[in-house]
Amino acid sequence: MAVRVPGDATSEPLTASGLQSLEITDFRNIENARLGFSPGLNLITGANAAGKTSLLEAIFCLGRVHSFRSSDADCLIRDNQPAWRLVGCIGLAEGRGIPVGIERYPGRYRIHLEGRPVSRLSDLAGRLPVHIMSGDTANILDGGPRYRRQTLDWALFHVEHGYREAWQRYVRALRQRNAALRAQAPVKQISAWDAELIDAAGILDRLRRGYLDELAPHLHAEFGVLLPGIQIALRYRSGWAQDMTLATALDNSLDRDRAQGYTHAGPHRGDFSLRVEEKPIMTCFSRGQQKATVLAFLLAQQKLQHARAAPQGAFLLDDLASEMDADHQTRVIAALAELQAQVFVTAIDPQALACDHWPVNKRFHVEHGAIHEVV
Numbered sequence: 001m002a003v004r005v006p007g008d009a010t011s012e013p014l015t016a017s018g019l020q021s022l023e024i025t026d027f028r029n030i031e032n033a034r035l036g037f038s039p040g041l042n043l044i045t046g047a048n049a050a051g052k053t054s055l056l057e058a059i060f061c062l063g064r065v066h067s068f069r070s071s072d073a074d075c076l077i078r079d080n081q082p083a084w085r086l087v088g089c090i091g092l093a094e095g096r097g098i099p100v101g102i103e104r105y106p107g108r109y110r111i112h113l114e115g116r117p118v119s120r121l122s123d124l125a126g127r128l129p130v131h132i133m134s135g136d137t138a139n140i141l142d143g144g145p146r147y148r149r150q151t152l153d154w155a156l157f158h159v160e161h162g163y164r165e166a167w168q169r170y171v172r173a174l175r176q177r178n179a180a181l182r183a184q185a186p187v188k189q190i191s192a193w194d195a196e197l198i199d200a201a202g203i204l205d206r207l208r209r210g211y212l213d214e215l216a217p218h219l220h221a222e223f224g225v226l227l228p229g230i231q232i233a234l235r236y237r238s239g240w241a242q243d244m245t246l247a248t249a250l251d252n253s254l255d256r257d258r259a260q261g262y263t264h265a266g267p268h269r270g271d272f273s274l275r276v277e278e279k280p281i282m283t284c285f286s287r288g289q290q291k292a293t294v295l296a297f298l299l300a301q302q303k304l305q306h307a308r309a310a311p312q313g314a315f316l317l318d319d320l321a322s323e324m325d326a327d328h329q330t331r332v333i334a335a336l337a338e339l340q341a342q343v344f345v346t347a348i349d350p351q352a353l354a355c356d357h358w359p360v361n362k363r364f365h366v367e368h369g370a371i372h373e374v375v
C-alpha cells in the first residue's frame, strides 16, 4: 500500500498558506476521514475521547512528521491495523495545492511529496508550518530551554534565509567537537573545530537576536490585547557569558568540557524568557494567564511571519476554553479572527466557547473517531 499522490514533480520554493484537505486512515481512533478545510477558522467539536485532539495531531504530523503527544509514531496506528496514512493537500500562496502523503508502518515511514517518494523526513518537515497549543504538549513557559530553542530555531528556519545552513554547520561542528572531547583527544584536535563553531554561532546568535527584537513589538501588542495592563519583558541569553566572546568562553570552559565530554558554551545552550516586573511568569501568573501568555507569543509569531510574507501554515489550538474565562476567550477569538492564518480550534461544548462574533468558516463534529462537517 504505497501512498499515491498525483501531481507534477517541480520543487520551487513553497509558501504554504495552509492545509486545503486531508484524508486520514487508521490514525488513533480515526478509521477514515476525508476533510476539506477552510483557509480561515475551523471549529472542531465533540465529546471527551471523540478524537478531536487526534485530528489536530494528524494535521501536526503532516507538518512536522512527529506527534506532539508521543515520540512513538507506532502508537498512533489505530489498534489492530497495519499502518496509518495521511494524504493532504498543502495550499500555496498562488492558489495551487501540492499533495503530500505520509504512511507509517511499525518502525518505518513512507513519504511522498508531489507524487515522488522522499527518503529524508526533513524534506517534508516544514512544508506546512504548524503551531500547536495543547495541554498535552510543552510550551514556551514550562517546556524548558530545549523547547524554547526549538521554537526559536523552527521560526527562524521559516523567516530567515541562511539560518538553516548556519544551524546545520553549527550542529556538525559541535558534534565533531563533542566526539573529540569524549575521545579525550589532544587539545589541538578539539579546538580544530572552534573556528567553524564560532563562525556559525555568530550567525545563529545574530539572527536569533534580530528575530526576538522584531518579535518584541508584536508581543507587546498581543499582550496589550490579551492581558492588558501587564508589562512584559522578553530576555534572550546567547548560551555563553555576555561579557566575553564565544572564543574566550570556549577557552575558559575547555577543562570542564574535557572533564565532562561536551561543549558547555554556545547557541545550543541559548534560551529566552518572558518576565513581568523581573519575575519569571511561571511564578506569578495563574494557569489562565499562562495560557494567554503562550497564545500572545504564538499570535505575535504569526503576525511577524505575516509581516515578513513568510509561510503562514496552520495554527492548532486544542481545547481553547479550558482554564480560560469568557473575557479572555473573547479576546483570544477576536485576535484569531483578525489573524490572517488558518486556525483549527477544538471544543467539547461549542456553547461554552465565547464565539458569538466569530466568523467560523467551517465546523466539524467528531463522534467515536468519525468526523463530519457540520453544514
Ligand SMILES: Nc1ncnc2c1ncn2[C@@H]1O[C@H](COP(=O)(O)OP(=O)(O)O)[C@@H](O)[C@H]1O
Residues within 6 Å of the ligand: 027, 028, 029, 046, 047, 048, 049, 050, 051, 052, 053, 054, 055, 075, 076, 077, 078, 079
Ligand atoms: N492507536 C489507537 N488506536 C485506537 N484508538 C486510540 C489509539 N490511540 C488513542 N486512541 C483513542 O482515541 C480516542 C480519542 O482520543 P482524543 O483524540 O484524545 O479525544 P478528544 O481530544 O476528543 O478528547 C481515545 O479514546 C483514545 O483512547
Ligand SMILES: [Mg+2]
Residues within 6 Å of the ligand: 052, 053, 054, 318, 319
Ligand atoms: Mg482532546
